[in-house]
Amino acid sequence: MLDKHLLVKLKSIVGKEDILTSKISREVYAYDSSPFIHEPEAVVFPETTAEVAEILKLSEAYSIPVVPRGAGTCLSGGAVSLYGGISLVLTKMDKILDIDTVNETALVETGVTNLNLQKAVEPLGFMFAPDPASQKAATIGGNVAECAGGIRGVKYGVTKDHVLGLEVVLPGGEIVTTGALASGYGFIPDLTGIFSGSEGTFGIITKILVKLTVMPETMRTMMAVFDSLDKAGEAVSAIIAKGIVPTTLEIMDKSMIRAVDDFLKLGFPRDAEAVLLLEVDGYEVEIDRQVDVIEEIFREKKASSVQSAKDRTEREKLWLARRSGNGALGRIKPAYMVQDITVPRHRLPQMLRFVSDISKKYDITIAQMAHAGDGNLHPHLLYDPDDPEEFERVEEASHEIFETALKMDGTLTGEHGIGLEKLPFMKLQFSEKDISFMKRVKKALDTNLNLNKGKVLEL
Numbered sequence: 001m002l003d004k005h006l007l008v009k010l011k012s013i014v015g016k017e018d019i020l021t022s023k024i025s026r027e028v029y030a031y032d033s034s035p036f037i038h039e040p041e042a043v044v045f046p047e048t049t050a051e052v053a054e055i056l057k058l059s060e061a062y063s064i065p066v067v068p069r070g071a072g073t074c075l076s077g078g079a080v081s082l083y084g085g086i087s088l089v090l091t092k093m094d095k096i097l098d099i100d101t102v103n104e105t106a107l108v109e110t111g112v113t114n115l116n117l118q119k120a121v122e123p124l125g126f127m128f129a130p131d132p133a134s135q136k137a138a139t140i141g142g143n144v145a146e147c148a149g150g151i152r153g154v155k156y157g158v159t160k161d162h163v164l165g166l167e168v169v170l171p172g173g174e175i176v177t178t179g180a181l182a183s184g185y186g187f188i189p190d191l192t193g194i195f196s197g198s199e200g201t202f203g204i205i206t207k208i209l210v211k212l213t214v215m216p217e218t219m220r221t222m223m224a225v226f227d228s229l230d231k232a233g234e235a236v237s238a239i240i241a242k243g244i245v246p247t248t249l250e251i252m253d254k255s256m257i258r259a260v261d262d263f264l265k266l267g268f269p270r271d272a273e274a275v276l277l278l279e280v281d282g283y284e285v286e287i288d289r290q291v292d293v294i295e296e297i298f299r300e301k302k303a304s305s306v307q308s309a310k311d312r313t314e315r316e317k318l319w320l321a322r323r324s325g326n327g328a329l330g331r332i333k334p335a336y337m338v339q340d341i342t343v344p345r346h347r348l349p350q351m352l353r354f355v356s357d358i359s360k361k362y363d364i365t366i367a368q369m370a371h372a373g374d375g376n377l378h379p380h381l382l383y384d385p386d387d388p389e390e391f392e393r394v395e396e397a398s399h400e401i402f403e404t405a406l407k408m409d410g411t412l413t414g415e416h417g418i419g420l421e422k423l424p425f426m427k428l429q430f431s432e433k434d435i436s437f438m439k440r441v442k443k444a445l446d447t448n449l450n451l452n453k454g455k456v457l458e459l
């Protein structure tokens with residue numbers, strides 16, 4: 001319980017303007033982007049690593065629960081304050097400290113948004129490859145903590161593949177560094193990986209050394225329309241089987257296509273069962289050949305139309321459609337629960353079909369998009385929060401979806417994390433031994449369990 005005495009101590013660390021305790025502020029920070037709602041007792045905005053360390057010392061001394069938080073775009077309940085305590089919002093730590101174009105790295109504070117980093121490095125001929133659709137708001141610290149992916153994941157990988165080192169404040173307040181920030185390049189052991197995807201349960205990431213990627217010479221964007229999900233899925237497998245690794249390979253189903261078209265009025269094929277959005281990048285000479293092969297595959301798989309973006313404006317239009325999917329669904333129902341299962345790529349059509357059937361079985365609208373190249377599906381289950389009976393059906397449908405994904409040798413989460421949402425299902429995916437190992441690591445780092453307790457692992 002955060003009494004007056006502790007609030008005074010907190011104010012002495014961050015200053016009175018960096019702490020909120022009013023009812024309305026606590027209500028605002030009770031949410032992330034999942035359906036879970038839990039109010040913190042105080043919302044605190046540290047501006048330096050030293051302040052974070054002091055707060056964690058206080059947390060240890062007085063057993064105050066702390067939940068680190070970036071932009072709160074988490075979709076699995078990771079950023080809500082399950083046990084009250086402090087919501088530690090890191091968005092004021094938002095400086096890009098260094099961009100090194102020779103070594104192709106950038107050193108950033110945790111609260112830099114993904115988009116601001118992209119904007120800073122783009123004019124220098126680089127990109128930060130992980131590009132979650134939430135990039136306008138989501139922080140790099142949040143990206144690391146969730147190991148965020150994005151539409152470029154099929155070629156460039158996910159956040160963990162682009163992190164070279166971290167500065168982390170451990171529970172108790174000790175400041176440590178990992179990877180290239182600890183010992184330069186090429187030395188082991190590199191403990192960076194254990195914080196990647198740890199969902200704020202192992203330590204608070206304060207600085208990140210990221211790898212930058214040189215912008216490709218050219219890119220080509222295409223859209224293919226199909227009258228069946230199966231044919232679209234087969235086209236995905238055929239492209240990969242040819243040894244082509246597209247930068248992005250996204251699929252949208254009929255509900256998603258219609259929602260996006262209603263919103264943006266782009267003249268999308270409203271009767272199509274599936275649309276594939278694809279981009280390839282690299283050197284001009286190789287790209288021409290790849291486009292020929294892909295067009296041939298689309299013909300073989302009976303795409304009803306294939307369109308190539310002629311210029312940057314057309315390319316932007318296609319990606320705007322993909323990025324607007326989540327928001328566009330708000331026109332159909334006020335809320336959605338988005339699932340994040342992955343299945344082996346060859347199972348993609350089967351899983352897409354299964355989700356369509358589930359939609360009928362539970363009488364709910366499910367709009368689907370998927371990072372098809374990675375086998376990572378995002379069924380959006382739409383509901384009205386004022387209709388508890390509908391929400392119950394959405395929950396049951398969700399459970400059936402990820403149980404089926406696991407039966408297909410898939411995973412509970414591809415990029416959105418376990419958080420609170422998938423915690424009860426961890427045993428379906430992991431053996432007792434493996435869960436016990438995770439718990440031992442958690443307890444070794446956070447003996448008193450003050451950091452984001454109740455997420456990912458039952459302790």
Ligand SMILES: Cc1cc2nc3c(=O)[nH]c(=O)nc-3n(C[C@H](O)[C@H](O)[C@H](O)COP(=O)(O)OP(=O)(O)OC[C@H]3O[C@@H](n4cnc5c(N)ncnc54)[C@H](O)[C@@H]3O)c2cc1C
Binds near residue numbers: 134145150199
């Ligand atoms: C519209 C929309 C689209 C999205 N698209 C994608 C997508 O394409 N790909 C994808 O992977 N995800 C996506 N997400 C999910 C989400 O944006 C990502 O997980 C993102 O990385 C979270 O960043 P954040 O700054 O909002 O973190 P938060 O939501 O604030 O926190 C996420 C988790 O990280 C922990 N955390 C945050 N900062 C730190 C830190 N500095 N140190 C330790 N722990 C920390 C929190 O405790 C929490 O458990 C989407 C979400 C929305 C709402």
